[in-house]
Amino acid sequence: MSLIHLDGVSKFYRVGDQEIRALDSVDLRIEEGEFVSIIGPSGSGKSTLMHLLGCLDAPTSGRMEICGNDLSRASQNRLAAVRNREIGFVFQAFNLLPKLDVIHNIELPLVYSGLPAAERRARAEKAARDVGLGDRLANRPVQLSGGQCQRVAIARALVNNPRIVFGDEPTGNLDSATGEMILRMFQDLNAGGKTIVLVTHDPDIAAISRRVVEIRDGKIRREYAP
Amino acid sequence: MNLLVALQIGLREIAAHKFRSFLSMLGIVLGVSSLISTLALTTGIERGTRAFMQQVGGLEYVSVINKEISNAKFEFWNLSPGRTLRDAVAIKSSAPLISHVSPELSFGGVVSAQGHSDRKQVRGVFPDHFVVARHELKAGRFLTDLDVDRGLRSAVIGDEIVTLLWPGSTAGEVVGRQLRINDRPFEVVGVLPKYERDEDKRRRATGKSDSSSRNSRRWDPFRGKNESILIPFSTMFYEFRAGAFPMDSMESVRLDGLTVRIGDLDKFRPALEQIRSALDVTHRGVDDFDLDTREEWFDRMESSIRATKLSGGLIATISLVVGGIGIMNIMLASISERVREIGIRLAVGAKGQDIFIQIIVESVAIAFIGGLLGVLAAVGLMEILKLMAPTENVPIMTLGGIVFSVGFAILAGFFSGIYPALRASRLNPIAALRYE
Numbered sequence: 337m338s339l340i341h342l343d344g345v346s347k348f349y350r351v352g353d354q355e356i357r358a359l360d361s362v363d364l365r366i367e368e369g370e371f372v373s374i375i376g377p378s379g380s381g382k383s384t385l386m387h388l389l390g391c392l393d394a395p396t397s398g399r400m401e402i403c404g405n406d407l408s409r410a411s412q413n414r415l416a417a418v419r420n421r422e423i424g425f426v427f428q429a430f431n432l433l434p435k436l437d438v439i440h441n442i443e444l445p446l447v448y449s450g451l452p453a454a455e456r457r458a459r460a461e462k463a464a465r466d467v468g469l470g471d472r473l474a475n476r477p478v479q480l481s482g483g484q485c486q487r488v489a490i491a492r493a494l495v496n497n498p499r500i501v502f503g504d505e506p507t508g509n510l511d512s513a514t515g516e517m518i519l520r521m522f523q524d525l526n527a528g529g530k531t532i533v534l535v536t537h538d539p540d541i542a543a544i545s546r547r548v549v550e551i552r553d554g555k556i557r558r559e560y561a562p
Numbered sequence: 563m564n565l566l567v568a569l570q571i572g573l574r575e576i577a578a579h580k581f582r583s584f585l586s587m588l589g590i591v592l593g594v595s596s597l598i599s600t601l602a603l604t605t606g607i608e609r610g611t612r613a614f615m616q617q618v619g620g621l622e623y624v625s626v627i628n629k630e631i632s633n634a635k636f637e638f639w640n641l642s643p644g645r646t647l648r649d650a651v652a653i654k655s656s657a658p659l660i661s662h663v664s665p666e667l668s669f670g671g672v673v674s675a676q677g678h679s680d681r682k683q684v685r686g687v688f689p690d691h692f693v694v695a696r697h698e699l700k701a702g703r704f705l706t707d708l709d710v711d712r713g714l715r716s717a718v719i720g721d722e723i724v725t726l727l728w729p730g731s732t733a734g735e736v737v738g739r740q741l742r743i744n745d746r747p748f749e750v751v752g753v754l755p756k757y758e759r760d761e762d763k764r765r766r767a768t769g770k771s772d773s774s775s776r777n778s779r780r781w782d783p784f785r786g787k788n789e790s791i792l793i794p795f796s797t798m799f800y801e802f803r804a805g806a807f808p809m810d811s812m813e814s815v816r817l818d819g820l821t822v823r824i825g826d827l828d829k830f831r832p833a834l835e836q837i838r839s840a841l842d843v844t845h846r847g848v849d850d851f852d853l854d855t856r857e858e859w860f861d862r863m864e865s866s867i868r869a870t871k872l873s874g875g876l877i878a879t880i881s882l883v884v885g886g887i888g889i890m891n892i893m894l895a896s897i898s899e900r901v902r903e904i905g906i907r908l909a910v911g912a913k914g915q916d917i918f919i920q921i922i923v924e925s926v927a928i929a930f931i932g933g934l935l936g937v938l939a940a941v942g943l944m945e946i947l948k949l950m951a952p953t954e955n956v957p958i959m960t961l962g963g964i965v966f967s968v969g970f971a972i973l974a975g976f977f978s979g980i981y982p983a984l985r986a987s988r989l990n991p992i993a994a995l996r997y998e
Contacts, residue, residue, distance in 0.1 A: 392909065392991050412991075413913050420911020431906045431995065435578055445910040447567055492910065 337404065339499060339531055340366035340389055345398030347384050358384040360554040361398065366533065368499065371526040373534045373542035376551035383504075385551060386535045390502050391419040403499055420448050424493025424501040428508035430485040432477040438464060438488050439473040445496045463491040467521070483514035490521060501525060503534045507541060519544055565923060568916075572924035576931070579896075586892035587932030589885025590974065594936025594967045596881055599943050600874035601963035603955075608867050610760050610955035615863070617757060618783055619696050621827055621856055624834070626820040626841065629852040642848035645817040650688075652844045653822060657836035661825035664691040667798045668818045673791060675727040675741040682723065684743055684791045685819075686798020692718075694823045695787065702737035702752035705794055709751075713796040717741065718752035720790035746801060748793060757784035760955065879970070885932070886974030893925050893982035904986055905994025914987035921983035922976065929975020933968035940967075 347359040358381045366372055366389075376382040387393040391402060394410045401407065403422040407415060424445075425431075432441045443460035451459075464470050467487040477485055486506060493501050503522060507515030523544060526532045534545055542548045543562040550557045576583040615621070626649065631639050650665040667686040672679055691697075692704045702718070709716045724736050733753035740747050758766075762782075799812045824833045834853055841851055897904070904917055944957050 387992055392995075413915075416908065416911055416913045419909070425909055427995075431902075431909070433903055433906060435574065435903075444907065448907070448911045448913070448916055450564065453567075496911075 338365040338401075339368045339370075339403055340364065340533075341399075341401040342388075343399040345388065345395045345400050347381075347388060347393070348396045357554050359388070359395070362554075362556055364549065364556065366531065368531055369526070369529055370547060371523070371532045371534075371545040373536060373545040373548045374551060375536055375539060375542045375548060376557075377537060380551045381554040382535055382537075382551045384554075386502060386504060386533070389500075389533060390423055390425060391415045416448075420445055420496065422499050424496065424498040426486065426489050426493050426501065426503045426506045428505035430477070430482075430489050430509070432485060432488055432492075434477050437474050437476055438469060438480070441477070441488055442491045442495050444492060449496060459495055460491075463495040464488075466494070467491045481514075482510050483517060486510060486514075486518050487521070490518070494525075500531045500533060503532065503536075505536055506534070507536075515541075565919065568920045568923040569927065571920055572927045575896075575924055576928060582892060582896070583928060583931075586889050587928055587935060589888035590882065590929050590932030590971050591885075591936045591939055593878060593882030593885040593974070594933045594971045595939035595943055597875070597878035597967040597970065598937060598940035598959060598963055599947070599957065600871075600878045601967065602940070602944060602957035602959040603947070604867065604871045604874055605960055605963065606955040606957040607870060609958060611863050611867060614759055614783070615856075615860055617696065617759075619694065619823075619856070621830070621860055622824045623694060623696075623856060624822050624824060624837070625854040626822070626837070627852050627854045629850055631848060631850050635848055638846075638848050639850070642845040642850050643814060643816075644845075645820050645851065646815065646844070647813050647817070648844050649817070649820060649841055652840040653837055656840045656843075657833070659825055659829050659833035659836050660822045662690040662693045662823040664688060664694040664819075664821045664823075665795065665817045666691065666819040666821075667795060667803060667815065669798075669802055671744045671802070673723065673727065673741055673743050674745075675739070678727050678729075679742075680726055682726075682789060682791055683786075684793060684798070684802075686795040686802075687792050688795050690823075691792065691821075694821050697787070697790075698755050700753045700755040701733035702750070704752055705792060709794040710796050713800055714794060715746065715748045715797060715801075716751040716794060717743070717748040718754065718790070718792040719750055720754045720788045721756035722785075722788040723791055724753060743791070743793070744802065754787070754790060757787045758782075759784070878967075882970055882974050885971070886929070886978035889925055889928055889975055890978035890982060892928075893921060893979060894985070897921065897982050897986045900986075901989060901994050901997040904989050905991055905997060908989070908991035909995055917989070918983045918987035921986050922979040925979025925982070926972055926975040929971045929978075930968070932975075933971035936971065937964055937968065940964075 342362055342364040344361045344363060345359060346357065346361055349356045349358055362385065374382050374385060388395055388400060389402070391407060392415070394400070394407060394415060399406070399408050402418060405418050407418065433444070436444070439457070439460050442463050443456040446456040446459060461470070461473065464473055467490050469484060469487055469491065472480065472484065477488070480488065501522070506522070507518055510518060519541065522532050522534065532545070534542065536542055545562065547559065547561055549559050626645060628645065647665055650663045653660055653663050664687060668683055670681055671684045673682050673684070687705065688710055689705055689707060697704070705716060705718055708714070719736075719741070724731060724733065727741055728736055728739070736750050736753055739750050741750060742748070796812065799815060803815060822837065824830060834855070837853060845851060907917065940959065944959060947957060
């Protein structure tokens with residue numbers, strides 16, 4: 337049983353009279369423990385694909401199964417539940433809450449899992465230590481460097497122990513040295529058994545994964561191992 | 563997500579934007595403080611009026627008055643003896659719903675002592691009079707059955723009479739002294755307290771004199787009670803009345819007043835019926851009497867209290883609703899400022915209902931804090947009111963009024979949070995994440 341299983345999945349948007357086929361009958365399987373990159377230029381549909389895989393959206397047609405959940409026609413609430421349990425996101429812009437300190441940013445997913453405060457705190461602290469920020473718990477994001485922010489985001493993505501971690505251009509806002517460090521963290525995570533899906537426009541970054549899926553005009557154009 | 567966490571998030575949000583939060587609370591603060599003040603003011607007026615109603619005898623006080631005979635029975639006028647002691651006896655024996663009966667005779671006589679004298683109304687009464695008229699006692703005793711049976715020359719006098727005859731003397735000193743009524747000596751056996759309305763009492767306490775022209779023209783409902791000179795009914799009859807109409811006996815002399823007290827107000831109507839049927843017999847079917855109750859008078863007072871309550875409550879309610887709209891405005895603004903935050907929360911697994919609860923809780927928290935500030939403001943407002951108008955009825959803040967007002971504020975916060983919360987909970991996570 338694949339972790340991610342897309343079968344003829346399409347996503348259409350309606351803008352005025354025009355129908356935009358962001359994704360057009362995509363078939364894709366990703367197994368547990370894989371490290372997959374999705375590449376393509378902007379407008380290719382790779383963001384739409386990531387939104388579907390990340391349970392931020394449901395497909396217009398086709399069959400989509402994520403971690404054993406059939407989400408082909410899922411409601412936002414059902415998507416939110418799967419997203420909370422099975423998926424961690426690392427965004428280009430970090431997407432931390434500026435008002436919250438590091439520990440509260442990290443424990444955010446646990447708040448919505450309904451965990452008691454003490455357990456949230458313990459798990460968030462452990463996640464912070466795992467990314468090397470055990471001494472910055474009380475800092476706000478503005479007091480951190482870009483690399484530290486992204487490590488907070490990674491800790492937040494991991495705190496719920498999800499099966500899949502998505503990186504959406506996770507190095508886009510970082511200098512190359514810091515970017516490399518973040519990518520190494522993804523590689524380490526994968527070595528520890530996590531399934532990683534990296535979305536990028538940069539083939540060099542995609543080269544660190546073991547499987548590359550190239551998207552163009554809403555279709556999978558080719559797949560290769562770098 | 564549980565409510566506690568939502569409350570933490572909400573309070574943090576409120577604390578992070580103190581000035582904005584305060585502005586959005588301001589409407590609620592004003593609404594709650596004006597609602598509490600209005601309730602306190604009307605409660606004060608209500609208490610004052612009810613106390614006054616009790617002091618004047620309450621609704622239980624019913625007076626039997628003379629009436630013109632109707633045309634149909636005019637030719638029988640001489641059949642009726644009018645109001646006599648027999649009426650009182652008849653009511654006592656055949657109207658069990660009446661607890662006390664007070665027949666009285668009165669005449670204007672000259673009272674004098676120690677060189678002071680004046681013409682005053684003197685009333686001959688039975689002991690029941692002190693209950694029916696709700697008299698209290700400052701010193702000495704009321705008149706007793708013994709006074710009436712023996713026709714003793716005892717007198718109970720009001721505060722004004724003490725001031726008239728023995729200026730500067732206290733009630734206790736006056737008991738036992740002698741006064742003269744039309745030159746006949748009477749012993750003061752009891753002194754009544756000074757009856758006054760709450761507002762007059764306060765006017766005196768605050769040192770504001772009663773001498774301004776506006777105040778002295780005021781109607782004092784207790785003037786009659788304060789000028790009381792009460793002597794036994796029998797003494798009155800034999801000393802001052804018996805000679806006037808030699809045919810009269812004490813039983814047949816026409817009364818100058820006949821008042822009763824109803825024992826149980828729940829049986830007000832049946833009690834009136836019992837009086838009527840008793841008097842129908844003694845008056846031989848001639849309708850030369852009527853019953854004067856305070857229902858209408860009290861009803862008017864009650865309805866003016868209700869009107870005050872209603873209009874005050876309405877104004878305060880409107881200001882609370884306006885306060886709620888203020889919260890809604892700020893919440894809507896705060897949501898469009900926080901679209902990205904909501905997007906992030908959705909991305910890590912928040913459900914629409916989690917966002918909904920968060921916004922509602924925040925809105926209710928603002929209203930609740932505003933309500934508490936409103937209670938404080940109301941306390942201050944009360945003090946200012948007391949300073950500005952010390953002689954009016956004291957506003958009374960009740961726990962019920964406070965709970966009601968704060969509860970109403972919470973409700974306003976809840977309802978004004980619904981629309982912003984709905985909008986926030988329906989945000990699309992992808993669009994919200996992209997929002998700049």
